[in-house]
Amino acid sequence: MLNLLTSTQIRQADSHTISKDQISSIDLMETAAVAFTDIFTNQYPQKSTSISIYCGTGNNGGDGLAIARQLKQRGYSAISVKIARFTDKASPEFDANLKRLAEVDVAPVEIKNDNFEGENAVVVIDALLGTGLSRPVEGYYRALIEFLNKIPAKIVSVDIPSGFCCEDHIDPKAAVIHSDLTITFQLPKINFFFPESGAAINRFEIADIGLDEEFLAGQDSHFKLIRREDVQKILRPRKQFSHKGTFGHGLIVAGSDQTMGAALLCAEACMQTGAGLTTACIPPQGLAGLNARIPEIMAIIRERSFTFTDLEKYNAIAAGPGLGYSEETVKLIKDMVLKSQVPLVIDADALNMLSQRLEWLKKLPDYSILTPHMKEFDRLFGQHNTWWGRVETAKKKAAENQLIIVLKNRYTFIVMPDGKVCINPTGSPSMSTGGMGDVLTGMIVSFLAQGYEPKDAAILGTYIHGYCGENYPGYICPPSALVKNIPIKISEIMGENWL
Numbered sequence: 001m002l003n004l005l006t007s008t009q010i011r012q013a014d015s016h017t018i019s020k021d022q023i024s025s026i027d028l029m030e031t032a033a034v035a036f037t038d039i040f041t042n043q044y045p046q047k048s049t050s051i052s053i054y055c056g057t058g059n060n061g062g063d064g065l066a067i068a069r070q071l072k073q074r075g076y077s078a079i080s081v082k083i084a085r086f087t088d089k090a091s092p093e094f095d096a097n098l099k100r101l102a103e104v105d106v107a108p109v110e111i112k113n114d115n116f117e118g119e120n121a122v123v124v125i126d127a128l129l130g131t132g133l134s135r136p137v138e139g140y141y142r143a144l145i146e147f148l149n150k151i152p153a154k155i156v157s158v159d160i161p162s163g164f165c166c167e168d169h170i171d172p173k174a175a176v177i178h179s180d181l182t183i184t185f186q187l188p189k190i191n192f193f194f195p196e197s198g199a200a201i202n203r204f205e206i207a208d209i210g211l212d213e214e215f216l217a218g219q220d221s222h223f224k225l226i227r228r229e230d231v232q233k234i235l236r237p238r239k240q241f242s243h244k245g246t247f248g249h250g251l252i253v254a255g256s257d258q259t260m261g262a263a264l265l266c267a268e269a270c271m272q273t274g275a276g277l278t279t280a281c282i283p284p285q286g287l288a289g290l291n292a293r294i295p296e297i298m299a300i301i302r303e304r305s306f307t308f309t310d311l312e313k314y315n316a317i318a319a320g321p322g323l324g325y326s327e328e329t330v331k332l333i334k335d336m337v338l339k340s341q342v343p344l345v346i347d348a349d350a351l352n353m354l355s356q357r358l359e360w361l362k363k364l365p366d367y368s369i370l371t372p373h374m375k376e377f378d379r380l381f382g383q384h385n386t387w388w389g390r391v392e393t394a395k396k397k398a399a400e401n402q403l404i405i406v407l408k409n410r411y412t413f414i415v416m417p418d419g420k421v422c423i424n425p426t427g428s429p430s431m432s433t434g435g436m437g438d439v440l441t442g443m444i445v446s447f448l449a450q451g452y453e454p455k456d457a458a459i460l461g462t463y464i465h466g467y468c469g470e471n472y473p474g475y476i477c478p479p480s481a482l483v484k485n486i487p488i489k490i491s492e493i494m495g496e497n498w499l
């Protein structure tokens with residue numbers, strides 16, 4: 001997994017690379033400028049595009065000046081450079097790049113107060129402030145950022161949108177550039193994955209600047225980004241002499257009169273993800289639908305006062321999707337919490353029951369997996385004002401109770417009992433449709449049933465769920481369509497190894 005680092009750690013990686021590879025800071029900046037320009041020119045190949053580059057006087061501004069020179073040398077003819085010179089301080093690399101800019105015949109304009117001139121460029125490159133941000137942005141910088149956010153130009157930020165806080169709580173009132181594209185150096189920054197960054201970051205791309213990989217991987221960090229190769233390493237091919245018993249038996253306790261679809265989606269996801277057997281425990285009204293839609297799935301009919309006498313025959317159990325909240329269902333779930341010998345996947349209504357009975361948290365089998373969305377999470381663990389706060393709480397609760405918490409969003413956070421936070425990169429807004437979480441629960445329980453470790457089941461389920469959704473060729477991805485694609489998508493990820 002990719003080790004995600006704080007701004008301070010990335011600065012240390014810069015310095016380490018400079019001393020180890022015996023390259024100068026100015027040369028590293030040049031590498032960064034070239035890597036940025038390669039991506040930028042792919043996005044904007046038209047050399048007549050009018051481009052204004054706004055530079056601060058630190059190293060982010062130094063990058064901006066080097067990028068201006070690169071663009072000019074590559075034949076971009078309509079380049080203008082604006083320097084926000086609000087203090088007397090300037091970094092040596094900034095000064096050096098300012099001198100080099102004269103070589104390509106670009107004369108920068110200096111901005112010294114908030115008397116900004118109109119800006120007609122089609123593209124603005126934002127190189128005002130980078131990871132050296134040391135305090136909230138105020139004064140002329142704030143005014144300039146607010147000015148740039150109002151003009152119609154597309155904004156491409158260098159490394160981070162100016163004013164962006166790379167880790168810790170994001171202040172919604174902070175002055176920050178609203179970028180269309182952020183081209184970031186070496187590593188995505190931790191807060192790129194937090195929902196509050198949505199205003200500042202529409203999308204980002206990574207420019208490799210050759211920092212020492214070993215050093216980056218060796219830094220202490222709780223945040224890891226899941227990559228395709230991690231998933232490929234975990235997935236096991238199905239062996240020739242395997243049979244349905246090899247792949248486990250998943251039980252789905254779900255569904256009520258009004259929300260039977262949740263049970264059907266969850267059970268189908270379990271089957272399509274490869275469990276040997278899937279049983280859905282549903283009310284009698286769901287039986288006809290289940291048999292008609294998914295004949296592969298067995299049913300246990302849940303009449304009033306139903307209790308399980310044979311829980312031990314299931315290799316994995318999921319509870320909650322569309323289950324409904326009644327005295328009967330609470331009793332059923334309580335029984336499972338106390339009796340199950342295998343980790344449970346707890347979702348939807350079962351999570352809401354848990355939030356009223358927090359004493360169950362300690363009683364759940366170790367490595368049980370909770371799959372809350374934001375509202376379910378706050379119902380469980382209290383109201384949070386920021387996602388950073390939510391993730392901090394998830395780390396604490398996962399450790400205290402030896403649980404895995406799958407906190408769902410655009411980038412789902414999979415929080416492990418040891419405090420590790422694995423961030424899932426896959427998925428798309430086409431997946432924001434009711435029923436999508438039910439499918440995720442079915443996929444996770446399926447991997448558990450097949451014998452994967454709970455932490456691996458959570459990673460596989462979440463990554464592959466998002467992968468199926470992001471590749472769906474349509475404006476929305478209906479959960480019932482996603483579910484049919486799961487087997488093909490798993491073999492696509494596995495490549496030649498799928499059998």
Ligand SMILES: NC(=O)C1=CN([C@@H]2O[C@H](COP(=O)(O)OP(=O)(O)OC[C@H]3O[C@@H](n4cnc5c(N)ncnc54)[C@H](OP(=O)(O)O)[C@@H]3O)[C@@H](O)[C@H]2O)[C@@H](O)CC1
Pocket residue numbers: 011014015025026028029030032056057058059060061063089091128129130131132133134135136137138141158159160185209
């Ligand atoms: N060789 C390398 O290291 C490489 C670095 N690279 C690039 O360097 C960037 C980091 O550069 P950096 O450290 O110089 O910081 P940067 O973001 O330009 O700003 C610092 C200046 O801003 C000031 N300032 C801070 N907060 C402020 C505020 N709220 N409002 C107003 N001013 C504020 C601060 O002042 P001070 O805090 O000292 O008062 C200082 O003067 C990084 O993002 C990447 O783009 C790449 O080229 C790769 C190689």
Ligand SMILES: Nc1ncnc2c1ncn2[C@@H]1O[C@H](COP(=O)(O)OP(=O)(O)O)[C@@H](O)[C@H]1O
Pocket residue numbers: 373408409410411412426427428429430431432433434435436437438439440465466
């Ligand atoms: N914009 C998005 N980008 C990526 N994934 C998304 C997006 N919107 C929703 N999802 C995914 O879809 C699922 C929705 O789950 P949930 O809210 O529990 O749905 P439901 O309760 O309707 O089943 C989560 O796994 C979430 O990560």
Ligand SMILES: [K+]
Pocket residue numbers: 060126127128129130157158159160161162
């Ligand atoms: K910037």
